[in-house]
Amino acid sequence: MRDINWVATTVFVLLFAFITWLGFAAANWRKGDLDLLHEWGLGGRRFGTLITWFLIGGDLYTAYTFIAVPALAYGAGAIAFFAVPYTVVVYPILFLVFPRLWYVCHKHGYITAADFVRGRFGNRWLALAVTVTGIVATMPYIALQLVGIQVVIGALGISGAGDLPLIIAFIILAAFTYSSGLRAPASIAIVKDILIYVTAFTAIIVIPIQLGGLAEIFKAVPPAKQLLAVPGADTTGAYGAYATLALGSALALFLYPHSITGVLSANSGHAIRRNAAMLPAYSLMLGLLALFGFFAIAAGVGDNPLYAAGFKDFGNNFAVPALFLHSFPSWFVGIAFAAIGIGALVPAAIMSIAAANLYTRNIHREFINPNPTDKQEAQMAKWVSLIVKFGALVFIIFVPTKFAIYLQLLGGIWIVQTLPAVMLGAYTRWFNDWALLIGWAVGMIAGTAMAIAANLTPTYPLAIAGFVLPGYSALYTVILNLVIAAVLTPIFDGLKERSASSDETVAADYLA
Amino acid sequence: MNDRPTARREWSWWYLLFIIQFVAVLWPPFYNRVEPTFAGMPFFYWYQLLWVIIGAILTAIVYFATEAQARR
Numbered sequence: 154m155r156d157i158n159w160v161a162t163t164v165f166v167l168l169f170a171f172i173t174w175l176g177f178a179a180a181n182w183r184k185g186d187l188d189l190l191h192e193w194g195l196g197g198r199r200f201g202t203l204i205t206w207f208l209i210g211g212d213l214y215t216a217y218t219f220i221a222v223p224a225l226a227y228g229a230g231a232i233a234f235f236a237v238p239y240t241v242v243v244y245p246i247l248f249l250v251f252p253r254l255w256y257v258c259h260k261h262g263y264i265t266a267a268d269f270v271r272g273r274f275g276n277r278w279l280a281l282a283v284t285v286t287g288i289v290a291t292m293p294y295i296a297l298q299l300v301g302i303q304v305v306i307g308a309l310g311i312s313g314a315g316d317l318p319l320i321i322a323f324i325i326l327a328a329f330t331y332s333s334g335l336r337a338p339a340s341i342a343i344v345k346d347i348l349i350y351v352t353a354f355t356a357i358i359v360i361p362i363q364l365g366g367l368a369e370i371f372k373a374v375p376p377a378k379q380l381l382a383v384p385g386a387d388t389t390g391a392y393g394a395y396a397t398l399a400l401g402s403a404l405a406l407f408l409y410p411h412s413i414t415g416v417l418s419a420n421s422g423h424a425i426r427r428n429a430a431m432l433p434a435y436s437l438m439l440g441l442l443a444l445f446g447f448f449a450i451a452a453g454v455g456d457n458p459l460y461a462a463g464f465k466d467f468g469n470n471f472a473v474p475a476l477f478l479h480s481f482p483s484w485f486v487g488i489a490f491a492a493i494g495i496g497a498l499v500p501a502a503i504m505s506i507a508a509a510n511l512y513t514r515n516i517h518r519e520f521i522n523p524n525p526t527d528k529q530e531a532q533m534a535k536w537v538s539l540i541v542k543f544g545a546l547v548f549i550i551f552v553p554t555k556f557a558i559y560l561q562l563l564g565g566i567w568i569v570q571t572l573p574a575v576m577l578g579a580y581t582r583w584f585n586d587w588a589l590l591i592g593w594a595v596g597m598i599a600g601t602a603m604a605i606a607a608n609l610t611p612t613y614p615l616a617i618a619g620f621v622l623p624g625y626s627a628l629y630t631v632i633l634n635l636v637i638a639a640v641l642t643p644i645f646d647g648l649k650e651r652s653a654s655s656d657e658t659v660a661a662d663y664l665a
Numbered sequence: 666m667n668d669r670p671t672a673r674r675e676w677s678w679w680y681l682l683f684i685i686q687f688v689a690v691l692w693p694p695f696y697n698r699v700e701p702t703f704a705g706m707p708f709f710y711w712y713q714l715l716w717v718i719i720g721a722i723l724t725a726i727v728y729f730a731t732e733a734q735a736r737r
Binding site (some may be wrong): 231234237238240241242244245248249361366367368369370371379380381383390395396399400423426427429430431434436437440441444506558664 | 670675683686687689690691692693694697698699702704705706707709710714716717718720721722724725726727728732
C-alpha cells in the first residue's frame with residue numbers, strides 16, 4: 154500500500170463498523186414482521202416527520218451528489234449551481250403532489266408508483282411502462298454511488314487492493330439491506346446526515362479562513378467561470394440551459410422509485426408536507442458544497458503534485474477529496490470521507506429496495522405469479538435487491554465510469570416521462586390510459602434521440618424559427634409527452650367508452 | 666382512520682405563494698451578476714442561497730395556513 158493515510162483510514166473504518174452494526178440492529182427498530190413486503194420495503198410506513206427528514210435527506214443527497222456537484226463547479230463554474238434553483242422549486246412540487254399520493258397508496262396498500270398507476274388507470278401495460286422506466290433509471294444511479302465510494306477510498310491512499318474495499322462495502326450493504334430492509338438505511342441515514350452536516354458546516358467556516366476569505370476565493374476563480382455566459386442575440390444560451398436543467402431535474406426527482414419509496418414510508422401526509430419545509434436545510438448545505446469546487450480552485454489543489462495521482466485516476470471528481478486532504482487534519486479527513494462513503498450506502502440501499510419492490514409487485518406478481526404469499530413476496534424482493542446491487546457492482550468494476558454517467562443522464566430523461574401518469578394521475582383521471590402510454594413512448598424515444606444528438610450531454614439545442622433554445626432534453630420531451638397524451642385523450646375516449654371499473658380509487662382517497 | 670367529512674380542501678389560494686419562488690429562481694438574467702456582493706460572494710450565489718431559505722419559509726407559511734383551513 155503506497156501512501157495510505159492511516160489515521161484517516163482508521164477513523165473511516167471505525168465509522169463504517171459502527172454503521173454496519175446499526176444496519177443489522179435496525180431490524181429490531183419499530184419492530185415489524187419483515188416477511189411482509191410493506192414492512193421490509195417501506196419500513197411499515199412508520200417513519201414520523203424527523204426520521205423521514207433524515208431518510209429522504211439521506212436518500213436525495215447522495216455521495217455522488219457531494220462529489221459531482223463540486224466537481225462540476227471546479228471544472229465548469231457557475232452552471233453547477235443549477236442544483237440550487239433545482240432544490241428551490243422541487244419542494245413545492247413535493248408539497249402539492251406527494252401527500253395525495255401517500256393517502257391513496259396508504260388506503261389501497263400500494264407500495265410502488267406502478268401499483269398506483271395500475272389502480273388508478275386500470276391498465277397493466279401503462280403500469281409496466283412505469284415499472285420498467287423506474288428500474289432502468291435506478292440502476293445507473295446505484296452504480297454511481299459505488300463510484301463515490303471508489304473516489305474516497307482512492308483518496309485515503311488505499312491502492313494495490315484492487316476493487317476489494319469496494320467489494321467489502323458492497324457485501325456490508327447487501328447484508329444489512331437483506332436482513333433489515335428500509336429500516337437499515339433509515340437508521341444509517343441519521344448517522345450519515347449528522348456527519349455530512351458536521352463536515353460541510355465545519356468546512357464552510359474553516360476553509361475560507363484558511364484561504365483568506367470568500368472575496369479572495371472568488372478572485373482566484375477565472376471570471377468566465379464565476380457567472381453564466383451571457384447569451385448571444387438569437388439564443389437563450391446558458392440561461393435557457395440553466396433554468397431548464399433546474400426545472401426538469403425538479404420534475405424528475407420525486408418520480409424516481411427511491412424517492413417515492415422514501416415518501417411512502419412516512420407515517421402521514423402531514424409528515425411529507427412538514428418535510429417540504431424542512432428538507433431545504435439540505436439544499437443550503439448542497440449550495441455550500443457547490444462552492445467547495447471554487448474553494449478547490451483557490452486552494453490550488455489541481456496544481457499540487459500531492460494530488461496529481463488522484464486527479465489522474467478520478468478527474469475533477471477528486472476536487473473535494475483533495476480539498477479536504479489539503480485543509481484538514483487526518484482525523485477529520487476520516488470523518489469527512491466516512492460521511493461520503495456512508496453517504497453512498499444509504500441511497501444505494503434505498504434504490505435497490507425500490508427497484509426490488511417494483512419488480513416484485515409490478516412484474517412478478519402482475520405477470521408471473523399472481524398469488525404469492527406474503528412471505529414469498531418479501532423473499533422475492535430481498536433476492537431482487539441483492540441481484541440489483543450485484544449488477545451495479547459488476548457494472549462499475551468492469552465498465553468505464555463514463556458509461557454509468559451517460560446511463561444516469563438517460564435515466565433522468567426517461568423517468569420524467571412517468572410524470573403524466575404518476576403526478577397528474579394523483580390529481581385527475583382525465584387522461585386516457587392508452588393516450589398516456591403513447592405519450593410515454595414518444596417521450597422516451599424523443600428524449601433518447603435528443604440525448605444522442607447532443608452527444609450524451611443533458612442539453613439539446615432546440616431550433617425554432619431562427620432561435621436556438623438550448624434546454625434540458627427531459628423538460629422538452631415531457632412537454633411533448635403531455636401534449637400528445639392530451640391530444641389523444643379525447644380521440645381515444647371517443648373511440649371506446651371507459652369501463653366504470655377502470656379506476657379503483659375515489660376522490661376522497663387522496664385527501665387527509 | 667380519519668373519516669371527517671370536512672377533509673382537506675382540494676385547492677387553496679395559499680398555494681399561489683409557491684409561484685413566487687419559481688419565478689425568483691428560474692429567471693437567470695435577473696441574478697446573473699457579481700454586484701452587489703455579500704461576505705465576498707457574488708450576487709449570483711448569495712441570491713440563490715437566500716431563496717433556499719425564503720422558499721422554506723414560504724412553504725412553512727403555506728403549510729400552517731392550509732392546516733388551519735383543514736381543521737375548520
